Amino acid sequence: MRNFTFSNPTKIIFGKGTIAKLGPEAARAGKTALLVYGGGSIKKNGVYETLTAALTANGVNFVEHSGVKPNPVLSHTREGINKARENNCSLVVAAGGGSVIDEAKAIAAGVKYDGDVWDFFCGKAEIKEALPLFTALTLPATGSEMNAGCVITDETAKHKYSAHGAALFPRVSALDPQTTLTLPRAQVANGAVDSLAHIIEGYFTTTDSDALVTEEVVHALARSIIASTNRILKDPSDYNARASMMWSATLALNGLAACGYGGTSFINHAIEHSLSALYDIAHGAGLAIVMPAWFKHHLAADGPARLEKFGAAVFGVKTAAETIQSFEDFFKKAGAPVRLSEANIPTSDIPRIAANAMGLIRQWGMPQEQSEIEKILRMAA
Amino acid sequence: MRNFTFSNPTKIIFGKGTIAKLGPEAARAGKTALLVYGGGSIKKNGVYETLTAALTANGVNFVEHSGVKPNPVLSHTREGINKARENNCSLVVAAGGGSVIDEAKAIAAGVKYDGDVWDFFCGKAEIKEALPLFTALTLPATGSEMNAGCVITDETAKHKYSAHGAALFPRVSALDPQTTLTLPRAQVANGAVDSLAHIIEGYFTTTDSDALVTEEVVHALARSIIASTNRILKDPSDYNARASMMWSATLALNGLAACGYGGTSFINHAIEHSLSALYDIAHGAGLAIVMPAWFKHHLAADGPARLEKFGAAVFGVKTAAETIQSFEDFFKKAGAPVRLSEANIPTSDIPRIAANAMGLIRQWGMPQEQSEIEKILRMAA
Incomplete structure (x- = not known):
């Protein structure tokens, strides 16, 4: 058995009706969130309504950044970074599967970095800080809801690369298995x-x-x-x-x-x-x-x-x-x-x-x- | 499957030669540690020497509180709290098995509490804060090195009770299996x-x-x-x-x-x-x-x-x-x-x-x- 370090600070809130609990958790991190999601399935399964109501009820405003693709792309990530900066977002809330959470992580780190976010993926820069991230997972697969990595595709160069850093651990992830029933x-x-x-x-x-x-x-x-x-x-x-x-x-x-x-x-x-x-x-x-x-x-x-x-x-x-x-x-x-x-x-x-x-x-x-x-x-x- | 919350912030450094890594970790938490240990087995297996050298090399002074019993007792816990206060300790370092870590936790919480530490064990008070705790585990058994509970015995009343609180999670625990070979x-x-x-x-x-x-x-x-x-x-x-x-x-x-x-x-x-x-x-x-x-x-x-x-x-x-x-x-x-x-x-x-x-x-x-x-x-x- 080789030496290892294990450190995983993400808080998991698991089970039926847990997504609303992200409201008070997010409120502790700031007043304005970038809300990241994908093609809109969260509007069909009730996650959008539950989550936004919980944010509002806890005094957290949000700016929407939707349209994350299943293999999340660099151009859309850059858009999210700009949107978060323009709106002075102090936290990121992601609702969806691993792709949504991965793009949210890249945005959270990108906002805090002066250079281009792709630097993290091609080895030119290390992730040292990121906005606090809260996630509502709707698709069990990637594990991104409780780890410190993310994968983004540079759709022009056709490179799907990953970035890692302890700052990327979500602060809290809500996992409601009911959202996966459909x-x-x-x-x-x-x-x-x-x-x-x-x-x-x-x-x-x-x-x-x-x-x-x-x-x-x-x-x-x-x-x-x-x-x-x-x-x-x-x-x-x-x-x-x-x-x-x-x-x-x-x-x-x-x-x-x-x-x-x-x-x-x-x-x-x-x-x-x-x-x-x-x-x-x-x-x-x-x-x-x-x-x-x-x-x-x-x-x-x-x-x-x-x-x-x-x-x-x-x-x-x-x-x-x-x-x-x-x-x-x-x-x-x-x-x-x-x-x-x-x-x-x-x-x-x-x-x-x-x-x-x-x-x-x-x-x-x-x-x-x-x-x-x-x-x-x-x-x- | 019932709803649950999982949150465990303890960093584990596992493997051969990892105890010395507590030095730089502890140094981030303060300048003076209360060093808690038991009957002296750590002086035989090299843990004491390695740990104290690492603390010293990283500018952490320490005050010793030894003699923790296998079923740690309230009177000795109270002594530890007094010693930590008298010496303005800003962190606790525990070296030993679960009993040593449990008493170190009770001391870490007791120092930050105005009343008597037993209040936490008989349900009279909640643990809200504690000094940061670092542990070098030498006996696999209790799991105390990565959880938020501790057990102390009131040796007069013959009550062995437990206390819990998120503040009790060790900040870092070093687990070197070599220390268990003897x-x-x-x-x-x-x-x-x-x-x-x-x-x-x-x-x-x-x-x-x-x-x-x-x-x-x-x-x-x-x-x-x-x-x-x-x-x-x-x-x-x-x-x-x-x-x-x-x-x-x-x-x-x-x-x-x-x-x-x-x-x-x-x-x-x-x-x-x-x-x-x-x-x-x-x-x-x-x-x-x-x-x-x-x-x-x-x-x-x-x-x-x-x-x-x-x-x-x-x-x-x-x-x-x-x-x-x-x-x-x-x-x-x-x-x-x-x-x-x-x-x-x-x-x-x-x-x-x-x-x-x-x-x-x-x-x-x-x-x-x-x-x-x-x-x-x-x-x-």
Whole structure:
């Protein structure tokens, strides 16, 4: 078990009717909020009404910044920073999924920085401060509601890069599983794949396979994600399954699932970020395509031990091949694509996808060459 | 899954050589620390030397408050408060196990309070503020290094009571598993029993048995505690087992293992606190005596469902009786007593023990009558 630091100051308010509690929490941070949201689903499921009423009732004014895209883009982030500055916003409130929260984080840090916000994403500047952030999560997937990272796409250069900094931890996140009861089935699938991917990256790239407690935690979260998703697919109105899925996705990327793993890397994410930067596909869908291929690559390069251990604990299977098949079966059952062709991505694009992925791979200091990425992508053809 | 709030601001620095990192962390909080420790084991295992050198190197003076007892007592806590005031201490540094950290917490809160510190424990006052606390943990068991509770014994009245408040969260805790390599075998056993007890109280008294993700987390921590302890019993120098045990014990009572369980209660702890208040036995030993008896009571009152579920997931057994037997076997193997007689406590004392336990049971708002507690204790005879 390797040395680690665990520090996560985000306060989580979880359960039915918790979104209104953001009102008094936000009021402690300031008088004017930038309210960040996406395409308007929060106006259909009641979140907008509940949240804005709670802000108003607690004396918090808000300026709206809507229209965040599923892969949030740099130009819209810059607009949000300008809007927050023009209106002297002293806090940011985000309502939506991981994309909305990620853009809200970038805005919160960008407002406090003299240069261009993209500097944080291309390694030119460090995030030292940010406006306090409050979130109402409506889509379990990215874990952004309880971590200090965010991902933004420079839509012109086609780069989907990440930024990190302790100042990005949301101060308070409200997670009401009721808001997820009406999620489209594709988003249920994408959320399940994404949260599984988060715990899998560490588990399969760790330099220390004897972190017993973290192995158990990873197995536990994987089992919970899979069992919850299966229940949701059967009965979308199953509140307890929605709740377990929501909390599992948060725990999957709040730091807990990598404690003691040492130098892990996010190879599946690096490749997927290239896919969604180039084709604007959902992050979860891209991951479902990349992961089975990467597992086959991992099996050839590193042997069957980790796949066997994971498969036995989570799927009740014996061999590495069965573990990979179990992942693929689960992704398919959830409705996610598992091959490039299913997302209409031609194999002739593989060199371009791999070249684009290299930007992030270099920025994250990972050892892979472009030829290795192309090889993995060919297994996803 | 019930509504819950999760908020845990403690920063954990985990691994080999991490105690010295408390120096710069403490320096950010002030210039003069009260250094709290126990009977001097930290002088044998190098913790005292490392910690005091790190404080000095970072410009933090310290006043020593040693001699904390395994069940920390009120008179010594009051002495610590006086010493901290006399020396204008602006922070508290604790080095040791849960008892040392608990007394350090009570001192940290007591210094900031005009009345008597026992007011916090008997429900007369709420903890609103405390000196910042930094801990170097040397014994995995209580979880105090990452939670907001503490337990103190009024040795005159024979009351072992608890106090809670967000101000009690340690600011930073350094967990170096190397410091646990020389623990006496009895403390290995007590730590294993205590940390298991922490996750078991919630699991078996929850009002919601469909918190899927938390069930999985509890099973994961239980498996990790048991597997780590078995490895430690076999090879006390097994660093990775020590590390997994240490982090498991922290996670067992940092809030994670009760998320969504709703109104849980600490019935085993309430009875055990009476045992250790009256006989000054180790907390873990007392719990190993109480738990098998309480399980039998639970089985008779609430049926086999929870015991069967836990047993299948953690011990690989089928029936509730086998689950109880598995607990008992594990406690015995670890070297903990499982009957009152093994701790030389006469059955004629049962009414007295139960009467004493009623103080805490009433304070914690639990429904049990004295006759029920006596019944449980008779099963531990």
